[in-house]
Amino acid sequence: MIELPFDPNIHLGPLAVSWHGIFTAVGIFFGVALPIRLLRGRVSEDDGYAIATWGVVGGILGARLLHVLDRLDYYLREPLQIFAIWTGGIAVWGAVIGGALSGYLVALRRRVPIGTTADAAVSGLGLGLAIGRIGDIINGEHHATECVAGICVGYTHPQTLGQPGPVHLAVAYEMIYLLAGVALVLWLFSQRGRAPMGTGLWRSLPPGTIFWLWALLYGLGRFVISFLRIADPTSILGLRQDQLVGLATMLVSAPLLVYLLARKRANSSAPPSPAPEIAET
Numbered sequence: 001m002i003e004l005p006f007d008p009n010i011h012l013g014p015l016a017v018s019w020h021g022i023f024t025a026v027g028i029f030f031g032v033a034l035p036i037r038l039l040r041g042r043v044s045e046d047d048g049y050a051i052a053t054w055g056v057v058g059g060i061l062g063a064r065l066l067h068v069l070d071r072l073d074y075y076l077r078e079p080l081q082i083f084a085i086w087t088g089g090i091a092v093w094g095a096v097i098g099g100a101l102s103g104y105l106v107a108l109r110r111r112v113p114i115g116t117t118a119d120a121a122v123s124g125l126g127l128g129l130a131i132g133r134i135g136d137i138i139n140g141e142h143h144a145t146e147c148v149a150g151i152c153v154g155y156t157h158p159q160t161l162g163q164p165g166p167v168h169l170a171v172a173y174e175m176i177y178l179l180a181g182v183a184l185v186l187w188l189f190s191q192r193g194r195a196p197m198g199t200g201l202w203r204s205l206p207p208g209t210i211f212w213l214w215a216l217l218y219g220l221g222r223f224v225i226s227f228l229r230i231a232d233p234t235s236i237l238g239l240r241q242d243q244l245v246g247l248a249t250m251l252v253s254a255p256l257l258v259y260l261l262a263r264k265r266a267n268s269s270a271p272p273s274p275a276p277e278i279a280e281t
Helices: 019-038 045-070 072-077 079-083 092-110 114-139 170-191 209-228 241-269
Strands: 002-004 009-012 015-018 152-155
Touching: 009 019, 015 019, 019 045, 019 114, 045 072, 045 092, 045 114, 045 241, 072 079, 092 114, 092 241, 114 170, 114 209, 170 209, 209 241
Parallel strands: 002 152
Antiparallel strands: 009 015
8 A cells, every 4th residue: 555645735834725726727727738739820829828718717617516516415505605616626527518618619709620629628628637636636535445456545644635545546547547548639639730651540530539539538437437436426326426427428429429430431432523614715
């Protein structure tokens, strides 16, 4: 078992700063910077930052809203606590959905290429979530099942919210999974526009495919890894909220992926339109 002696806060005299908050801010910074860089030359920086800014705002609001819905009984008793976001309480799926919807609406209004922008955005979304999970690891608030094999940890600091262990470090599994997803997105994005070499499949992916592929894989990962989580409320079929959202995301993403690829294939196989005839004079 790996002992984690982390204090969840940095103490600066009378001021206590949460590691969770610090890594959330760092995650937002890099989560915005990466897609802006990928979209350079495709989308103006003004449009890119506008989409990113409203995506962050929508992500924060969505994260809080989904958390409130997940623990609605408590917030019906304490309605003023709904607005006390500084006390903690966010749902990552709410950040994903809220950020994606807000970014989409702004991109639509500014008439930027939606598919390409979304493909780049998920690289930043995945990176930001992965960095934010570092704060979760230090904080120890996400409780998990007993660990026999895997990353087995125990929290030892007197102020920790973590378990004494040995338990699975489930948030670290998700962080690793997210980083692998970022690597995949960056590789797929880099294939576009390359000289004809290697397989042409990845170079010819239509815009939007990378976004829905990432959504499908992230939904799958959250659904599986969440079986190692405990203490979260369950609902339908004994599944937790994040598992139900992950399942719904897979059910939406899979047919959209098939549709985009089928449409691309149909367009590629269609015979070219004949050139218009020029009347002789």
